[in-house]
């Protein structure tokens with residue numbers, strides 16, 4: 001990618017615009033792999049998916065596949081899913097439990113911690129005692145860290161520690177993770193599906209696009225699936241912006257917001273919150289609803305319909321937007337439910353998620369259709385130059401002066417401060433050559 005092209009992008013982003021072509025650009029896709037995904041902390045899964053030694057799942061950071069495995073001493077390892085002999089994909093199952101990983105090509109055998117155990121005929125073929133297994137183990141991701149059971153890895157050994165990377169975002173992430181003492185567990189397995197849309201569209205939408213909800217998802221209300229008063233429930237919310245994280249809250253609504261958890265769960269959450277965090281709820285906003293942690297981990301804690309004549313039930317989904325190519329993304333979506341939640345709530349939350357943001361969910365399909373038409377238009381020679389408008393809110397909104405939490409908080413969720421911050425972070429990282 002030419003320096004001139006990056007400079008032009010920087011100039012446009014500084015002017016709160018963006019060329020449509022960024023959503024389908026092979027040069028940018030290549031540079032994003034190198035300068036964003038190889039340098040950022042990326043979410044791989046949840047420790048509840050691999051509860052016992054030998055449990056593993058296969059996960060990805062952009063194009064790199066990793067075996068995420070719990071070893072014999074309960075350490076979670078993140079091992080490149082490529083044999084040290086010829087690089088053959090070692091583990092073909094998506095998940096399972098195993099004592100060893102055996103390469104299907106020539107049969108090298110690896111232990112659960114990634115160490116090479118043996119190779120067929122090693123003494124005969126390399127010379128007796130000359131085959132050093134200690135130098136032929138699987139390659140680990142350079143940094144691995146687990147925060148409240150959330151498993152992250154980073155391919156840059158020089159990157160700051162995960163706790164520093166998360167930084168003040170933890171103040172808001174507490175609301176997602178701390179509802180009960182038992183903590184969260186993944187319900188079932190994560191679902192994944194491919195959309196013909198650029199990964200940045202999902203990240204950009206979840207970080208700050210409250211604006212689309214009433215229109216894009218309006219049919220859900222018109223069809224009677226969700227109550228009518230919810231159409232613009234984010235309009236009166238709050239949007240909080242940091243350079244690596246953005247989060248939106250809705251206004252509190254007795255029927256339709258993420259506070260619709262069973263009362264004991266809300267009491268338990270409040271008991272775990274700091275005074276400042278409780279003060280945020282006392283301002284009439286919901287729990288943090290939608291968010292993105294740069295680059296591609298998004299959150300949604302929202303209520304959804306689950307049964308006729310029943311109030312909506314909240315669900316929490318974490319999702320990653322895995323780039324497969326320019327304008328092509330694999331969506332990974334985890335449903336998380338508190339381990340000690342009542343069974344009736346678990347069933348309602350699961351159903352509410354499935355009907356709204358599972359791969360066949362109505363709201364999911366609403367969003368994916370928007371994003372795929374954008375990525376398609378971004379291929380056009382003429383259309384890719386279209387300057388998109390990212391100016392919302394900046395001429396009349398000031399941060400809330402006495403907001404109790406970190407970041408700049410704006411008194412409206414239909415605004416684009418968080419999206420502008422996302423794109424500034426994106427161009428900052430693309431410009432960093434080393």
Ligand code: FES
Pocket residue numbers: 083084085086087088103104105106107108
């Ligand atoms: Fe794995 Fe040869 S490629 S044993």
Ligand code: FE
Pocket residue numbers: 212213216217363367
């Ligand atoms: Fe949406």
